[in-house]
Amino acid sequence: MTLAPLLEVRNLALNAGALRDGRLLFEDLSFEVGAGECWVVLGPNGAGKSSLLAALAGVFTRAAGSVEIDGQALERWPSSSLADRRAWCPQFWSDPFPATVLETVQLARHRGGWSVRPTEPDAHVIATLDRLDLAALTDADVRTLSGGERQRVAIATAMLQGAPLLLLDEPASHLDLQHQRLLQDALRIQAERGGAVIASVHDLNLGWDLASHAVLLDGRGHAFAGEREMVMTPERLGFAFGVPVQRIAVGSRQRFFSAPAEAASGSARALR
Numbered sequence: 258m259t260l261a262p263l264l265e266v267r268n269l270a271l272n273a274g275a276l277r278d279g280r281l282l283f284e285d286l287s288f289e290v291g292a293g294e295c296w297v298v299l300g301p302n303g304a305g306k307s308s309l310l311a312a313l314a315g316v317f318t319r320a321a322g323s324v325e326i327d328g329q330a331l332e333r334w335p336s337s338s339l340a341d342r343r344a345w346c347p348q349f350w351s352d353p354f355p356a357t358v359l360e361t362v363q364l365a366r367h368r369g370g371w372s373v374r375p376t377e378p379d380a381h382v383i384a385t386l387d388r389l390d391l392a393a394l395t396d397a398d399v400r401t402l403s404g405g406e407r408q409r410v411a412i413a414t415a416m417l418q419g420a421p422l423l424l425l426d427e428p429a430s431h432l433d434l435q436h437q438r439l440l441q442d443a444l445r446i447q448a449e450r451g452g453a454v455i456a457s458v459h460d461l462n463l464g465w466d467l468a469s470h471a472v473l474l475d476g477r478g479h480a481f482a483g484e485r486e487m488v489m490t491p492e493r494l495g496f497a498f499g500v501p502v503q504r505i506a507v508g509s510r511q512r513f514f515s516a517p518a519e520a521a522s523g524s525a526r527a528l529r
Contacts (some may be wrong), residue, residue, distance in 0.1 A: 261328055262289040263342075263422050263453050264313065266482075270324035271308050281478045282308055284321065288472065288482035290453050292421070294406075295444060297464040298457040299489070300474030301498055306457040307348055309472070310426045313455065314345035326422065344418035346411050348426040348457075352400045358410050359395040362386065365418040382417060388443050389413050390436060404431035412440065418449065423447055425456040429463055438480075441467055461513040465489055473497055489513075 268366060269286040272279035282305030290296060298306045311317035316329045324331040326342050334342070344365075359378060366382055378386075378395075386392050389409045394402070399410060407429045415423055423444070429437050444454045444467060455472075458464045464471065471488040473481045475497040481488055494513065495502040503516040 258282040260292055262291050263327065264290040264455075265323075266313070266324040267323045267325075269309075269312065269324065270320040271305055271312055271317070272320045273303075273305075273308070275308070275318040281320075283474050283478055284392045285478040286322070286472070286480040286482060288470075290422070290455065290470075291328050292451045292453055293448050294453050295448050295467055296453070296455040296470045297468040297485075297499070298455065298470060298472045299461070299464055299494070300472070301476040304474035304476035304497075306474060307426050309459055309474070310345065310455065311347070314343060314424050315339060315395070316345070340418065340420065342420050343422040343424060345421040345424045346426060346428060348430070350407070350411055354408075355398050355400065357396050358386075358391060358399060358402075361399050361410055362414045362417050365414045385413050385416055386442075388439065388446075390439055405433060408432060409436060409440075413472060416443065421452040423452065423454045423456075425454065427457050427459070429456075429458055429460065434520065435465060463490070463528070465511055465513065483500040 266289070267287050268286035271282045273282055274412070286344040298309055300306050308317050312319055314326075315334070326334065327438065331339075359382075360387070362382060363378065366379070384391070386395060389412060391406075391409055391413060394406060399407060408428070412425065412428050415425065429440055432440060441463075443458065447454055456467065458467070465485065468485045468489070470483065471485050473488050473493055481493065491502045491504050491513070502513055504513050505509055
């Protein structure tokens with residue numbers, strides 16, 4: 258029996274700033290996300306990656322098209338129920354008040370029970386903090402953390418929401434190589450347990466390693482979605498980013514790099 262997709266996107270179009278007369282970011286984007294899949298969103302600055310993640314989370318107005326989670330239109334979900342199905346981690350955050358790492362992540366774990374302050378973290382909280390190398394920082398004030406440490410707290414908070422669908426806007430920003438690997442492992446576990454991940458990334462190599470599928474926005478109003486091997490071709494990537502891209506095999510892995518300008522001849526083509 259084929260399982261229903263966790264997320265369905267049909268003919269989606271977004272304008273910059275969610276404004277009716279805003280610049281068109283992209284249009285006619287359709288794809289489905291199933292359990293066990295990891296999607297990456299790629300594209301140049303300003304192409305609409307963050308806006309797409311926010312639209313899928315239900316906090317960015319669509320210019321056209323529909324988004325469904327578990328077969329129900331996004332706008333029909335009560336906010337409390339929607340929080341059980343999708344977790345959104347934006348690119349930026351604000352910490353206006355003092356709070357420890359443990360207090361911050363447990364807000365997601367115990368959302369809705371604001372009057373109940375758990376004294377001890379449960380096993381799932383401990384495991385998530387360990388997985389993201391945060392165990393030694395549980396009592397630290399989040400306002401004192403480095404960018405990478407705070408980023409991992411944000412990811413842990415999203416994961417501890419317990420939603421099967423994770424929407425992560427540039428989760429690898431500020432992360433060093435070790436913690437990028439920890440991130441990949443954590444997101445892979447999310448998918449293996451029947452969830453799904455959609456994450457925007459700038460690093461093509463990280464995107465390739467993480468993804469089973471990809472969405473590529475070209476910054477010219479077009480979008481392309483599908484399996485990783487179909488989307489992340491040198492020709493499509495080169496056209497989207499405006500520079501020649503080459504891909505080589507390094508052991509069992511594929512690596513991307515910006516090729517010399519003369520390699521661009523004849524390589525660019527439209528996404529559709």
